[in-house]
Amino acid sequence: MSNSTDNLQKIKSSLKRRSRSESRFRWYGRVAIIIGLAAVLALFVDIISKGHGAFKATYIQVDIHYDGDRLGVTSSADKSQLMQANWDALVKSGLREKFSDVSGRRDKRQLYKLVSNGTGFDLKEHLVANPLLLGETESQWLLADDDIDTYYKSWLDGEPYDARLTKKQIQWIDQLHQQGDIRLQLNTNLLTRGDSREPEQAGIYGAVMGSLLTLLLTLMLSFPIGVAAAIYLEEFATKNKFTDFIEVNINNLAAVPSIIFGLLGLAVFINFFHVPRSVPIMGGLVLTLMTLPTIIITSRAAIKSVPPSIREAALGMGASRYQVVLHHVLPLALPGMLTGAIIGMAQALGETAPLLMIGMVAFIVDIPQGFTDPATVLPVQIFLWADSPERAFIEKTSAAIMVLLSFLLIMNISAVWLRKRLERRW
Amino acid sequence: MKQAKAAAKSATDTKSNPKQNLEVDTTQATVGNRFCENPKMSMRDVNVFYGDKQAIYDVSVDIAKNEVIAMIGPSGCGKSTFLRSLNRMNDTVDGCKVEGEVLLDGHNIYQQNLDVVELRARVGMVFQKPNPFPKSIFENIAYGPKIHGLADSRVDLDEIVEGSLKKAGLWEEVKERLHQPGTGLSGGQQQRLCIARAIAVSPEVILMDEPCSALDPIATARIEELIEELSQNFTIAIVTHSMQQAARVSHRTAYFHLGKLIEVNPTEQVFTMPEHQLTEAYITGRFG
Ligand SMILES: Nc1ncnc2c1ncn2[C@@H]1O[C@H](COP(=O)(O)OP(=O)(O)O)[C@@H](O)[C@H]1O
Numbered sequence A: 001m002s003n004s005t006d007n008l009q010k011i012k013s014s015l016k017r018r019s020r021s022e023s024r025f026r027w028y029g030r031v032a033i034i035i036g037l038a039a040v041l042a043l044f045v046d047i048i049s050k051g052h053g054a055f056k057a058t059y060i061q062v063d064i065h066y067d068g069d070r071l072g073v074t075s076s077a078d079k080s081q082l083m084q085a086n087w088d089a090l091v092k093s094g095l096r097e098k099f100s101d102v103s104g105r106r107d108k109r110q111l112y113k114l115v116s117n118g119t120g121f122d123l124k125e126h127l128v129a130n131p132l133l134l135g136e137t138e139s140q141w142l143l144a145d146d147d148i149d150t151y152y153k154s155w156l157d158g159e160p161y162d163a164r165l166t167k168k169q170i171q172w173i174d175q176l177h178q179q180g181d182i183r184l185q186l187n188t189n190l191l192t193r194g195d196s197r198e199p200e201q202a203g204i205y206g207a208v209m210g211s212l213l214t215l216l217l218t219l220m221l222s223f224p225i226g227v228a229a230a231i232y233l234e235e236f237a238t239k240n241k242f243t244d245f246i247e248v249n250i251n252n253l254a255a256v257p258s259i260i261f262g263l264l265g266l267a268v269f270i271n272f273f274h275v276p277r278s279v280p281i282m283g284g285l286v287l288t289l290m291t292l293p294t295i296i297i298t299s300r301a302a303i304k305s306v307p308p309s310i311r312e313a314a315l316g317m318g319a320s321r322y323q324v325v326l327h328h329v330l331p332l333a334l335p336g337m338l339t340g341a342i343i344g345m346a347q348a349l350g351e352t353a354p355l356l357m358i359g360m361v362a363f364i365v366d367i368p369q370g371f372t373d374p375a376t377v378l379p380v381q382i383f384l385w386a387d388s389p390e391r392a393f394i395e396k397t398s399a400a401i402m403v404l405l406s407f408l409l410i411m412n413i414s415a416v417w418l419r420k421r422l423e424r425r426w
Numbered sequence B: 001m002k003q004a005k006a007a008a009k010s011a012t013d014t015k016s017n018p019k020q021n022l023e024v025d026t027t028q029a030t031v032g033n034r035f036c037e038n039p040k041m042s043m044r045d046v047n048v049f050y051g052d053k054q055a056i057y058d059v060s061v062d063i064a065k066n067e068v069i070a071m072i073g074p075s076g077c078g079k080s081t082f083l084r085s086l087n088r089m090n091d092t093v094d095g096c097k098v099e100g101e102v103l104l105d106g107h108n109i110y111q112q113n114l115d116v117v118e119l120r121a122r123v124g125m126v127f128q129k130p131n132p133f134p135k136s137i138f139e140n141i142a143y144g145p146k147i148h149g150l151a152d153s154r155v156d157l158d159e160i161v162e163g164s165l166k167k168a169g170l171w172e173e174v175k176e177r178l179h180q181p182g183t184g185l186s187g188g189q190q191q192r193l194c195i196a197r198a199i200a201v202s203p204e205v206i207l208m209d210e211p212c213s214a215l216d217p218i219a220t221a222r223i224e225e226l227i228e229e230l231s232q233n234f235t236i237a238i239v240t241h242s243m244q245q246a247a248r249v250s251h252r253t254a255y256f257h258l259g260k261l262i263e264v265n266p267t268e269q270v271f272t273m274p275e276h277q278l279t280e281a282y283i284t285g286r287f288g
């Protein structure tokens, strides 16, 4: 009797200790999660605060007179005339008209530097699109030079950065601001153009296309090969020393630093098979090597999770092994395989090092149109911009990171969605 | 050594493996009525190995047409192993090797050029745990006929599905929900679905490995009834751990012990006057 009350006493006192250690343990977990979230939040705040500016660009309003005589253009359909015309002169005369008090060659040169040096080209495109403008005058918003852009944005934020401007230029900007002839506008270049030496003209469309082409090829190669390998290893290969050896190797490959795959690609594909460098084919091949182990491992896990009783049922009905795989194992394993593939693709999307080894780090202005056009990819573009000295590339870099992160986010969300969608609950 | 020699000497008629050294009395051949005329299946000197480990020793027995033969014995004695060697389901187990002859209508199913696909269509199987495909009830039944090309048209297929479900006594319960998942049925219904799936390809023999062990008594009773009905058209070999079940559904009962077939006799006799003392020990509950 006294014994049992004794025990109760002991249990009661231990209860308190147990619940205390349990709540302590919960707090450890919470603190860990808070630290993680804080780090992610800090990263996002930093990137967004730096990068959001890049989605707007500074534009200056100037009256442009499309003077046919001066350009030597009689018809906007004549290509050779358009080629030879001095478009910059249009911009310059427009600017001179706006600031009629500016004289002297040095001042004028400073004045011309207010707008981007690609403006002449833009005007030509504009005239081709609107042939009726020939001989007319139109007031147009011209893209400002990157130094002006940087200054104007920082000035609007209250901490002007004027290191790269002259006093006169600052004065002109002031004047433009008072007249309402300078403003921030959506930066369409960022998402529609390729790379450029001039920050205000640089865009990530080329890199996005390069990434898409490279990833498409990676997916087309690595998914079927990976799934086929996984099915063979799980369903057909007899378990022996040799398959064990293969398994160990696949697991090891998944852990190999990605730059090694770049070197392998360089040695095998470029030096031996003479695949051209800097093109999506090359990138796709190297990234396929890199993603294959991931896809094989996740696919095998997905196949393993199909209950053996289903296989037995089908075999017992007289299905061949191939039919068992095709009719039962694959449909059940597919959501897991697709999730694995998307995770592999997300990894490949962010991969930089191996692509540096195979020349996808080149400066490429043109938008790649196919698998054999020279291209770069998003993370490499980020690397290139982060490495550029112009201050305006800082916000571009962060903007490119934002684009990359949103692609990753989309991929991860679609992985979750696919899994929910395809997973059968019966 | 002496023991092994003795075993070999007295076991020449059963062709038992002289290497074996069981703690049971292995010198005796299977007792009882194990052979019959015109058997549907007959097994001769079947030995089954998992790697180096032998699971079945020299089993010889016949299964008559349209009979229900029950296989009983303590767990781990090799009932499932033996049953699965009758439609070569053991082929799917790595390292499993079957020796001896298993004849279906006089033809050895282990001969080299035999296609297991055809064999398994003729010798169907129902497993311990109900294992419907994660597909609709209709698709579950239609699967076998589809892969074997048994239905010429959609109407044919509908007929096969309906007929199989009726034979399995499930039609009335599911006819309104043929296109709902088979896994949504109760355990007993699922097992009858699996039986319907097996008979949809009109097999000659149905192997059942403890088909009721995962079911409640009412569902079990329904399956037992069903087995009795099916025995009019099919030959059935059923493994069971329940002696009552064996007594209720089977015509003959085979008692296995440590991989050996100890006794085969008409069920009534096995449960009233077992010939072998091991059988007696088992049915009186001295081990199991
Ligand atoms: N896949 C396997 N691999 C190795 N040994 C097995 C395997 N399946 C069964 N065995 C062994 O074979 C013997 C017979 O098993 P089993 O036929 O399942 O017995 P029962 O169905 O009578 O309970 C047991 O000793 C078991 O451990």
Ligand SMILES: [Mg+2]
Pocket (backbone or CB within 6 Å): B079, B080, B081, B209
């Ligand atoms: Mg068993």
